[in-house]
Amino acid sequence: MSDMKMAAQAAGLFATYDVPDFFCELLNRKDIPPAGLQQVRDRLARFDLAELRRRAAAVEAQFYRLGITFTVYSDREAIDRVLPFDVIPRVLTAPEWDHVERGVQQRVRAINLFLHDIYHERRILRDGVIPASLVLGNANYCQAMVGIDVPGGVYVHINGTDLVRDRDGRFLVLEDNARTPSGVSYVLEDRQMMLRLMPDLASGLDLRPVDEYGPRLHRALAEVAPAGVDDPQVVLLSPGIYNAAYFEHVFLAREMGIPLVEGRDLVVEDGRVYMCTVAGLQPVHSIYRRLNDDFLDPQVFNPDSLLGVPGLVDAYRRGNVTLANAIGTGVADDKAVYAYMPRIIRYYLDEEPILTNVETHICAEPEGLAYTLANLEHLVVKPVGESGGYGLLIGPHATQAELEDFRGRLRADPANYISQPVISLSVSPTLCPAGVEARHVDLRPFAVTGRDTWVLPGGLSRVALRKGSLVVNSSQGGGAKDTWVLAS
Amino acid sequence: MTQVSVFPTPVLPGLRNLLSRYAESTMWLARYMERIENMARLIEVTGTSVHASNMDAGWDSVIRINADEDTFFLRHKVATERSVVEFYIIDPDNPDSIVSMARCVRENARVLRPLISTEMWMHLNVFTRWAMDLGPDDVGAGYLSTLCTRLKQECQTHFGITEGTLYRDQAWLFYLLGKNLERADQITRLIDIKYHTLLPSGEGVGSDIDLSQWTSVLRSAAAYHAFRRVLPEGMTPANIVGFLLKNDGFPRSLSTSLRCVYSVLGSLAGEYRLRHCGPILERVEELRVTLAEQTVEDIILRGLHEYMDWIQRELRLIQNEIAGAFWPPVALQVAG
Numbered sequence: 001m002s003d004m005k006m007a008a009q010a011a012g013l014f015a016t017y018d019v020p021d022f023f024c025e026l027l028n029r030k031d032i033p034p035a036g037l038q039q040v041r042d043r044l045a046r047f048d049l050a051e052l053r054r055r056a057a058a059v060e061a062q063f064y065r066l067g068i069t070f071t072v073y074s075d076r077e078a079i080d081r082v083l084p085f086d087v088i089p090r091v092l093t094a095p096e097w098d099h100v101e102r103g104v105q106q107r108v109r110a111i112n113l114f115l116h117d118i119y120h121e122r123r124i125l126r127d128g129v130i131p132a133s134l135v136l137g138n139a140n141y142c143q144a145m146v147g148i149d150v151p152g153g154v155y156v157h158i159n160g161t162d163l164v165r166d167r168d169g170r171f172l173v174l175e176d177n178a179r180t181p182s183g184v185s186y187v188l189e190d191r192q193m194m195l196r197l198m199p200d201l202a203s204g205l206d207l208r209p210v211d212e213y214g215p216r217l218h219r220a221l222a223e224v225a226p227a228g229v230d231d232p233q234v235v236l237l238s239p240g241i242y243n244a245a246y247f248e249h250v251f252l253a254r255e256m257g258i259p260l261v262e263g264r265d266l267v268v269e270d271g272r273v274y275m276c277t278v279a280g281l282q283p284v285h286s287i288y289r290r291l292n293d294d295f296l297d298p299q300v301f302n303p304d305s306l307l308g309v310p311g312l313v314d315a316y317r318r319g320n321v322t323l324a325n326a327i328g329t330g331v332a333d334d335k336a337v338y339a340y341m342p343r344i345i346r347y348y349l350d351e352e353p354i355l356t357n358v359e360t361h362i363c364a365e366p367e368g369l370a371y372t373l374a375n376l377e378h379l380v381v382k383p384v385g386e387s388g389g390y391g392l393l394i395g396p397h398a399t400q401a402e403l404e405d406f407r408g409r410l411r412a413d414p415a416n417y418i419s420q421p422v423i424s425l426s427v428s429p430t431l432c433p434a435g436v437e438a439r440h441v442d443l444r445p446f447a448v449t450g451r452d453t454w455v456l457p458g459g460l461s462r463v464a465l466r467k468g469s470l471v472v473n474s475s476q477g478g479g480a481k482d483t484w485v486l487a488s
Numbered sequence: 489m490t491q492v493s494v495f496p497t498p499v500l501p502g503l504r505n506l507l508s509r510y511a512e513s514t515m516w517l518a519r520y521m522e523r524i525e526n527m528a529r530l531i532e533v534t535g536t537s538v539h540a541s542n543m544d545a546g547w548d549s550v551i552r553i554n555a556d557e558d559t560f561f562l563r564h565k566v567a568t569e570r571s572v573v574e575f576y577i578i579d580p581d582n583p584d585s586i587v588s589m590a591r592c593v594r595e596n597a598r599v600l601r602p603l604i605s606t607e608m609w610m611h612l613n614v615f616t617r618w619a620m621d622l623g624p625d626d627v628g629a630g631y632l633s634t635l636c637t638r639l640k641q642e643c644q645t646h647f648g649i650t651e652g653t654l655y656r657d658q659a660w661l662f663y664l665l666g667k668n669l670e671r672a673d674q675i676t677r678l679i680d681i682k683y684h685t686l687l688p689s690g691e692g693v694g695s696d697i698d699l700s701q702w703t704s705v706l707r708s709a710a711a712y713h714a715f716r717r718v719l720p721e722g723m724t725p726a727n728i729v730g731f732l733l734k735n736d737g738f739p740r741s742l743s744t745s746l747r748c749v750y751s752v753l754g755s756l757a758g759e760y761r762l763r764h765c766g767p768i769l770e771r772v773e774e775l776r777v778t779l780a781e782q783t784v785e786d787i788i789l790r791g792l793h794e795y796m797d798w799i800q801r802e803l804r805l806i807q808n809e810i811a812g813a814f815w816p817p818v819a820l821q822v823a824g
Contacts, residue, residue, distance in 0.1 A: 057707055066606070067613040233504065241598040253602040259507050260602040277505035278658060278814040279762055 002045045012045040013052065013436055014429065016288070020438040023169040023426040025091055030169060034093050036205055036486040043201055044088065049435060055197050056087045056431055062197075068189050070474065071244050078242070083186055084479030087198060090428045090441060090461040097208070097457060097485045100163065102172055103355030103443050105453045106345060108159050111178055111332045112449070113348040115155040119328065129347050130340045134364070138337070140330030142293065144300055148317055150326050151224040152451065157324035158217070158288075159447045160184075160459075163355070165426035172358045172423065174442065176341070178333040179325060180290050183460040184446045185251035186480050188213060194482040206487040208457035213446070215257025217288070220450025221256075224322050225285040232285035235261045235275060239291055239307050249290050256288075263291070269313030274320045286322045291381040293327050335384035335418050336362055358423060364415040372419040373410060376403050378472075394470060396422055425470055428481060430463055440464045441481065442472050458483035504656040505760075510603055514659050515810070517596040518666030520589050524619075525643035526674040527576060527586060532636035533708035534568070535629075535703060547572040553681045555582050573627050577635075586639065590619035605653035608646070615642045633791035658760055664752045665810065672745035673803050678709060679729055680796035702728050709740050729792065730784030742799070748774050749806070764813035768806060775802055 019028055026041055033041070060082055063069070069080035092100070117124050118135050125132040135141060160181030162174040195202055197286050206395035218234060238249035240262045252262035265275050266284065274281035289296065295305040300313040315321045331337060339360040345353045361368040361379075372379060381393040393406045410417055427438035445459035459483040462472035472478040506514075534550055548567040551560045556575075559582065564571040579585045594616035601609050617641070626635055647667075654660050683703045702725055706712040715723075715731050715738075735741045750772045756767035787795050 065610050065614055067601075067609060241595065246598070250601045259504070259510075261507065262509070264818070265507055265509055276508040276815070276818060278508055278511045278662075278756075279505040279760070282505060 013047045013049060014041075014045050016435050017429055018438065019096050020427050021167075022424050022438065022440075023165050023167055024428060024438060025169075025426065026429055028427075032139065036488070037091050037093060039205065040089070040091050040201065040353050040484070041477050044429075047201075051388065052087060052431055052436075056085075059085055059087060059193055060328075062193065063189075066189075066423060067247065068186075071242070071246065073244075083474050084465060085190060085193070086430045086439075086463055086479055086481045087194070088429050088431055088436070088466075089194065089201070089482040089484045090443075090463075091484045091486065092458065094486050094488055097170075099354065100443075100445060102456045103171070103173075103248050103353070104159075104161050104447050104455050106349065106351065106354050107161060107173070107176065107341070108156060108447045108449055108453050110341070110345040110348050111159065111176065111329075112153060112155050114344050115326070115329060115332055116150075116153050117348075118331065119148065124344070124347055127347070129343050130337070134336055134340075135331060138331045138334055140293075140328065140334060142328030142331075144313060144317070145326070145328040145329060149319070151226065151319075151322055154224055154324075154449050155329050157224060157326075157449050158333065159250075159449070160444045161355075163443045163445070163448070164358070164423055165443075167426075168423040169426065171355055171443075172422075173338075173341070173355050174358060175335060175338055176333040177444070178329045180292065181444070181446065182245050182248055182290075183444055183462075183480075184213060184456065185248040185444070187456065187458065187460050187483065188255070189251070190480055190482045202484075206485070208485040208487050210456060210458060213448070213456050214252070214257075216450050216454050216456075217252070218256040218258065220448045220454075221286045221288055221322075221324055223450035224324065226319055226322060229285045233275075234258045234286040234288065237263065237266070237289040237291055237309075239263075239295070243290075245290065263295075263306070263308045266309045266312070268309060268315050271311075271315050271318045271320055273309070273312065273315050276318070284321060286324065288425055293330065295362075296323075296327065319405040335382055336364060336415075339418060358420045361419045363410060363417040363419065368419070369414045372417070373407055376407060376410075376419075378421060380422055381406065381417050381419045383416050384418060389440055394422065422470075428461070428463060430465070430481075432465070432467070437467065439467070440470050440472070443483065457485040510600060510659060511662045512815045513596040513599040513812070514603075514662040515666035515669075517593060517600060518663045519670040520593045520596065521643050521646050522667050522670035522686070523584075523674070524586055524589050524593070525640055526670075527584070528639035528643070529708045530638040530678070531573060531576060532633055532640075533704045535573075535632050535636070537704035548684050549681050550576065552685075553677045555677075556582070556584060569629065573632060574624070577627050578622050579623065587620055587622055590616045594620065600659075603659055605649070605655075607649050607653050611642075611646055611649055615646065616629070618642075658756070658762075661752045661756055661760075662814075665749060668745040668748040668752070669803055669807060670738055672742055672749070673800060675709060675732055675740055675742050675745070676799050676803075678705065679732055680713045680793055683725065683729060683792055691743070699723060706732075711740065712739055714738050726784050726788060729788065731782065733787070734779060743776070745780055746772060746779070750776060762811075762814070768809045768813065771806055771809065773801065775799065 014027065017027060022028070026037070063082040063085065067269065069082050071472070072079045072081050090318050101387065114124065124130055125135060135457055143283055156178045158181060160176065160177035160183065163171050164174050165171055170471045188210050221234045222232050234256065235258055236249055236253045238246065238260055240246070243249070249260055257277065267274050269275065273284045275284050291307055294302045295307045297308050297310060297313040298305045299310050313327070338357065339362050342353045342357055345351065363372050370383065377395045379395045383391045393402070395403065398406070425440040425442065428441045430434050430439040432439070441461050441463045443459055443461050446456045448454050461483040462478050463481050464470055464472045464477065465479045466477050469477065530550055530553065534546055545658065547569055552565055560567070560575055564575065575582055576584065577586045580587050581631055582588060592614060597609060597612040597616065620732050650663065652665065702723065703712060706715050706728060709732060711732060715728065718731065718735065719727055729794045731738065731741070736743050737746070738744060750769065753765050753769050753772065756762045757769065
């Protein structure tokens with residue numbers, strides 16, 4: 001029986017599921033689904049819609065009680081919001097995951113080699129693989145890092161790779177997050193919630209676990225501590241309780257069993273970093289910082305910042321403390337540099353990229369700009385400096401006036417934009433007000449690198465909850481799904 | 489003979505010393521929760537004990553116990569039940585109101601979230617959100633007792649969860665320090681004000697009204713039944729004051745609180761080898777000695793108010809010395 005037919009015949013929960021013209025891991029694959037996946041599908045189909053809604057409501061209430069929230073600041077008050085969670089999991093097969101895992105590891109390896117190179121010999125620039133101006137003139141290129149050796153040559157200890165799947169189910173890299181990628185706490189919390197509230201769905205399935213993340217991250221951070229330290233003190237540096245992602249900082253500190261510190265808890269004395277404890281100053285060796293470069297050290301970067309630690313960069317440059325991620329990694333996840341990533345992989349590794357990029361036009365280059373202007377109504381245009389899905393144009397959804405307005409902006413500042421074709425993002429069945437419907441999803445696997453690179457099985461599946469929407473960001477109506485990786 | 493350390497290695501080897509900021513927050517979390525419970529007790533007891541005669545009489549003592557005369561009378565002309573209750577429960581501009589204290593608890597709980605148990609956090613998360621949202625509709629005369637009961641129970645739930653789940657390291661000791669310092673402070677305030685409100689009236693002494701007022705003092709400290717058990721026939725003001733100050737078995741008495749503060753500081757100095765505990769221990773010991781050496785009659789004769797005042801000043805000094813020892817300004821740490 002073909003996949004399509006099976007989906008159409010699926011009873012119960014999926015009876016009204018409008019089998020979409022997109023790739024859907026559960027109901028519209030282009031192959032025969034493996035047994036584990038079929039099992040999930042059959043079990044889900046037997047769920048009653050009202051029962052599923054009851055579970056979903058219980059999940060949300062529990063997230064709220066647990067304070068698994070991100071904070072949104074309005075004019076006067078701070079509002080804690082639960083990241084909307086869909087109780088229907090997104091399932092990846094073992095071969096799919098193997099492919100993604102190898103692709104992510106390859107990409108991280110290339111990114112680290114690239115960063116080392118551009119802060120040292122700059123071979124890739126001399127060889128003309130990527131324009132020197134794009135790298136050296138990049139706002140995220142950090143002069144203070146030139147000539148600095150980081151332990152193990154690791155710049156990006158924690159990396160998030162945003163992936164999408166096209167109409168054929170092919171994984172494509174949408175962007176790299178090599179600075180302080182967030183969202184991993186939801187992966188672990190969502191899984192726990194899922195196992196607690198949907199035990200009948202997961203029972204007996206051979207799923208890859210996710211709870212190793214904390215110990216793995218801690219081990220990696222200890223591995224990259226300055227040489228000669230036996231039992232390194234690792235800390236997590238957070239901007240503090242008012243940061244929107246504070247919950248995640250708390251979560252990670254707890255999972256690693258390390259102190260969550262703020263800038264004011266740390267001092268630098270004679271080029272060494274200490275934290276203030278009830279027993280006095282205690283040395284700190286490895287810092288997982290969830291603070292952007294600009295705020296790390298008022299002596300080097302933003303002098304008005306109260307969040308950072310004066311003298312931290314000096315201690316770092318002397319090799320007395322390790323920062324994860326390193327300073328100046330933003331140049332590697334820049335949306336313009338992204339376009340060169342396949343060439344960067346080939347240059348350093350002499351391998352073909354396992355995960356391909358979405359076709360990308362660089363508006364800084366005349367031909368890229370011309371193509372973008374001529375095909376704007378078919379393209380997604382992204383400003384290179386922004387994150388969170390802000391300031392982008394989705395051509396097919398834009399009005400004539402919006403297109404014209406954007407053409408003006410492109411001509412005024414072409415170097416600020418890249419464009420890509422609209423990808424027919426894959427979908428996943430999602431519990432919606434009208435029933436179970438198809439919604440677009442992406443995937444952010446997290447890679448942790450110390451002596452080697454480990455990828456958390458699965459990752460964060462974000463779902464665009466608005467019908468037809470392609471924007472999955474939590475700030476713009478996105479939610480999350482638990483990502484199940486079948487072990488076999 | 490070689491010098492041998494009196495204390496073995498720290499009880500929990502491998503654990504790092506507590507961040508100063510965590511120690512400070514732990515102490516204040518405990519203090520604020522204890523203070524909320526005491527406030528709820530005080531309001532509830534005042535509400536029930538004044539009803540018999542005049543609805544609004546007696547409420548001014550709540551203001552005096554908290555030494556809030558200046559701020560209160562800036563905002564209200566007279567101390568009525570309504571005005572005092574609003575001031576102490578829902579006024580966001582009064583730092584001693586339940587709403588304000590709940591906000592402080594929430595801030596400290598968020599700071600401590602990496603440290604405390606999930607159960608502790610989950611309860612505080614829900615409790616503080618509820619308490620911060622209290623409004624005029626929640627404090628009507630008909631609901632006051634129910635509200636206070638709920639507040640007390642929330643605090644007790646918190647203490648229970650904490651006792652059952654908080655890891656026993658330095659954080660637990662700072663938590664106990666905060667809780668017991670706050671109890672010591674609260675009990676001396678209660679005694680000071682109630683004694684002087686209830687006694688000087690002269691003809692009332694010994695009458696039914698007077699005794700029922702003293703019963704309410706005991707009740708507000710949850711001491712009524714314990715007192716009955718210890719001194720079934722001895723319901724006199726002096727005995728009651730003596731019980732609240734000096735009874736070693738009663739969990740909220742001054743002597744019990746001071747004993748706990750002393751033993752906690754001893755653990756910090758001994759098991760954890762923290763420096764700077766010595767002078768603080770001496771100060772606490774001095775307090776305990778003066779309390780133990782005097783009978784309650786002596787204390788009243790020499791001036792209860794002065795004595796309570798002195799204890800409160802000493803408690804503030806202890807708090808300040810703890811702060812100076814364990815969370816000094818960073819500049820001092822570097823210099824030291």
